[in-house]
Amino acid sequence: MTITVILGAQWGDEGKGxxxxxxxxxxxxxxxAAGGNNAGHLVRVNGVSYSFHLLPSGLINPTCLNFIGSGVVFHVPSFFSELAELEAKGLSAVHDRILVSDRVNVLLDLHVAVDGLEERELGDAAIGTTxxxxxPCYQTSRARTGIKMTDVFYPDLFEQKVRRLADGYQxxxxxxxxxxxxxxxxxxNEYRETxxxxxxxxxxxMRSAQESNANIVIEGANALMLDADYGSYPFVTSSxxxxxxxxxxxxxxxxxITETVGVVKAYxxxxxxxAFKTEDTEEIGTKLQEIGREWGTSxxxxxxxxxxxxxxVKYSNSINYYTSLNLTKLDVLDTFETIKIAIAYTIGGEELDSYPADLNILNQAEVVYHEMPGWQKPTTNxxxxxxxxxxxxxxVEYIEKFVGVKIKYIGTGPDRDAMIQRP
Known part of the structure; x- marks a missing residue:
């Protein structure tokens, strides 16, 4: 048995799928294990692009069983619509290869309505949620007023809970x-049947799966810097x-767990x-955005x-203890004459020990860059x-030396086979 855990090491969208x-x-x-249909994993196989949000990307493999764990917030309409979309694109027996924990929290359209209102309330301080x-679904879960999957199958209890939530928000x-x-x-009433x-x-x-001889892949959603405890709070997700x-x-x-892979985009x-200390809102940022096709799957x-x-990335590793890294989208940097890498934050010339929790310190910090010559040759495929x-x-070698973790996988294009694996 092997268990490979694949986690985003930045702010998400690293290409985990x-x-x-x-x-x-x-x-x-x-x-x-966590999150909901706010996740977005895009996988391209044989010229066909598959978008995954709530569902695990393992559904592409026709012999792989897929599971949505107890820490997920589960939007039932999205579950069925996403299955239908994958089926329409030719994936086989998707309805027979997906299971859901009876302990997931059910995400209602009620929560969706509230999400927009809460963002409006925050005004200029809005989080920028999906x-x-x-x-809101995680809020009701932690407040012990949420709805578990098991509640759905008791009509009177389910209705009572939904009405209580709706009354409170009203x-x-x-x-x-x-x-x-x-x-x-x-x-x-219809979902109760299906x-x-x-x-x-x-x-x-999950106990049975781990006791078997199965090879298990765990697909992380979002990423470390969006974690509710360790991310760039309050601009984080809720899981x-x-x-x-x-x-x-x-x-x-x-x-x-046999391997924990941190997925790191090459920018x-x-x-x-x-906060985004290395953001470039001019020529470099625009070029990265256009070449990398940087717009959200979700x-x-x-x-x-x-x-x-x-x-x-180093801060991320100090929390997740990666055993290897996957560097993605290296080919996006192919045409840059010079490449910069942020290697430290300083205040008054003194280097900070780690990524700070204090937003005032973070805002004041200056970024120290290391510059390297670009290769200006195609690496695609x-x-x-x-x-x-x-x-x-x-x-590649500068990154792995700085972080202290080997880069085992290198993405060199969008296709499934555009991946270098180092021993």
Missing amino acids: KLVDGQCQEAQLCAR RRGIG KRFGELFEYDIEAELARF LPKYVVDGVSF STTLAGIIGGLTLNPKN TTRVGAG TRRRRRCGWLDLVV ARTYDDLPKEARDY
């Missing part, structure tokens, strides 16, 4: 709260995106508001772009490490 897809070619199970209801937002509770209840085939005891399922969150969201035995991007929002920030120009190899 491609590595997950590759690892799932030999896996019997692919599992999601407005998919993720935050009192808070008044006429601004636009929500058709009767339509939601009617939809769940959901049971997918729902399992999540704890029992635990760390290795610890993965373990808790899936009841993994930590001793069973830095983020969506939404919040939201279609254009991503903010800038140079690789190794302060962030390179298949071996020696196929890369020397300057590109120097870039």
Whole structure:
């Protein structure tokens, strides 16, 4: 048995789905641990692009079982619409290869309505959420007023809980709260008939999976810098995106984990508001955005772009303890004459020990850059490490030396096979 955990090491959108897809070619199970349909993984296989949001990317492999763990917030309409979309693109037996924990929190359209209102309340301080209801659903979960999957199958209890939530939000937002509770209840009368085939005891399922000889791939959602505790708070998601969150969201035995891969884009991007020390809003940022096609799989929002920030990556490693890294989209840098890498933050000439929690300190900090010559040669679809120009190899080796973790996988294009694996 092997368990490979694949986690975003920056602010998300690093290209985790491609590595997950590759690892799932030999896996019997692919599992999601946290987040919801705010995630966005785009995988291109044989010229066909597949978008994953709530569902694990392992569904591309026709022999791989997929599981949505207890730490996920589960939007039922998105679940069925996403399955239908994958089926329409030719993936086989998708309805027979996906299971859901009975302990997931159910994300209602009610939560979606509230998400938009809360963002409006924040005004200029808005988080920049995907407005998919993720935050409000986790809020009700932690307030112990949320709805678990098991509640769905008890109509009276389910209705009582939904009405109680709706009444509370009605009192808070008044006429601004636009929500058709009767339509939601009617939809769940139908879901009550179609959901049971997918729902399992999540704890029992994962225990059995780990006791078997299965190869398991864990697909992280979002990324370390969006973690509710360790990310660039408050501009974060509402779930635990760390290795610890993965373990808790899936009841993994930590001793069973064989590899923890941190996925790092060869430059830095983020969506939404919040600090971004290496962001470039002029020529460099625009060039990265256009060459890298930097717009969200889930939201279609254009991503903010800038140079690789190794302060962030090293901080990420100090929390997730990666055993290897996957450097993605190296080919996007092919035409740059000079490449810069952030290697420190300083205040008054003194280097900060780590990525700071204090936003005032972060705002005052100056970025120290290391410059390297670009390779100005195409790396797209390179298949071996020696196929890369020397300057590109120097870039790779500088990163792994600085972070202290080997770069085992290097992405050199959008296709499934455009991946170098180093021994």
